[in-house]
Structure formats: structure tokens, C-alpha cells
Amino acid sequence: MGARFGPQNGRQDLLSQITFDKTSAAGFRFAIVVSRWNEELTTSLKNGAKRALLESGTPEDSFEVFFVPGAFELPLAAKKAAETARFDAVIALGVVIRGDTPHFDFVAGQASAGIMQASLSTGVPIMFGVVTTNSLEQAVARCGNNNGNKGFEAALSAIEVATLFRNMRDEGQGRVSPHVA
Numbered sequence: 001m002g003a004r005f006g007p008q009n010g011r012q013d014l015l016s017q018i019t020f021d022k023t024s025a026a027g028f029r030f031a032i033v034v035s036r037w038n039e040e041l042t043t044s045l046k047n048g049a050k051r052a053l054l055e056s057g058t059p060e061d062s063f064e065v066f067f068v069p070g071a072f073e074l075p076l077a078a079k080k081a082a083e084t085a086r087f088d089a090v091i092a093l094g095v096v097i098r099g100d101t102p103h104f105d106f107v108a109g110q111a112s113a114g115i116m117q118a119s120l121s122t123g124v125p126i127m128f129g130v131v132t133t134n135s136l137e138q139a140v141a142r143c144g145n146n147n148g149n150k151g152f153e154a155a156l157s158a159i160e161v162a163t164l165f166r167n168m169r170d171e172g173q174g175r176v177s178p179h180v181a
């Protein structure tokens with residue numbers, strides 16, 4: 001396996017235990033669905049996700065980016081992307097800040113529940129790359145350029161789950177996920 005450039009701190013190590021290299025994502029196709037609410041931050045999440053995919057061997061033409069107005073629209077858009085059967089995983093990205101809205105719990109809660117429901121109903125892994133925080137400062141910390149980018153993290157999780165499911169399909173061949181050890 002090549003150099004480890006993915007999860008670099010303790011929290012991320014708990015999330016993703018495989019070692020990512022520049023071929024980890026080869027052969028997979030991904031959709032990235034991005035909410036435009038808090039656009040500066042969600043752009044940073046999108047860039048983090050793209051960087052993780054590119055550094056893991058996903059060619060530019062193997063992922064597509066789609067935009068929705070807000071996090072509330074993420075579940076249906078992610079479901080539509082999943083239903084095309086063109087993607088091995090979908091990465092849903094958004095930012096919901098409690099101070100911004102009295103209906104934080106509805107937007108964040110429905111985005112989270114809807115994404116899980118869309119994933120279960122389609123059988124396509126949909127990553128929850130939605131930053132939900134109490135303050136703008138906390139959100140900024142999760143949308144950074146290097147470590148601490150939830151988009152980067154969600155894309156690595158997408159690669160890990162896509163790999164796991166491919167290994168489940170291709171029983172006995174090239175198992176690489178420690179989760180089946």
C-alpha cells in the first residue's frame with residue numbers, strides 16, 4: 001500500500017481504518033451533491049471532497065457535482081443520483097448552523113434522516129457530509145483546507161464503503177477492508 005495521506009488524527013482514524021493511496025478509488029464513480037446555503041463553506045467542503053477523490057485515483061471524469069439550494073434538498077437529490085445506478089457512492093455536503101435559523105432542528109434533522117432513508121431505500125451508500133454546528137466558528141473549523149474538512153472525510157468514507165461493498169460482491173477476491181478481517 002502507498003503512503004497514508006488520508007485520516008490523520010485520532011477522530012478520523014476511528015472513522016476510516018483503511019490506508020488510502022492513489023489507486024484506492026480507481027474504477028469507482030461518485031456523485032457529489034452540494035448545498036449552496038453557506039456557500040463559501042460548502043464550496044470548501046466540495047473542494048475537500050474532490051481533493052480526496054483525486055488523490056485516491058478517481059479521474060476527473062469519474063465524479064460529477066450537483067448543486068441544491070439548501071441542506072433540506074440534499075436527501076431527494078442524493079436519492080435521484082443514487083437511482084441513476086451510475087454511481088458507486090454519493091457524497092452529500094452541506095452546512096447548517098444553529099444560530100442561523102430557528103428551524104435548525106428541522107433542516108439538520110431532516111437532512112440527516114432523509115439521507116439515511118435515501119441510502120437504505122436505494123442500496124447506494126450516501127455519505128453524510130453535512131456540518132451541523134452551534135456557531136459559524138465551529139462550522140469554519142470543519143470546512144478547512146487541510147485536516148478538519150468534513151468533505152474530505154466524507155469522500156474517504158465513500159471510497160471505503162464502495163470498496164467494502166465491491167469486496168462483498170467479489171467474494172474471496174482481493175479483500176482489503178479490515179472490517180471483514
Ligand code: INI
Binds near residue numbers: 038069070072097100
Ligand atoms: N439550509 C442549509 O443548508 N443551512 C442552513 O443553515 C439553513 N438555514 O439556516 O435555514 C438552510 N435553510 C434552507 C433549507 O435547507 C431549504 O433550502 C429551504 O427551506 C427550502 O426548502
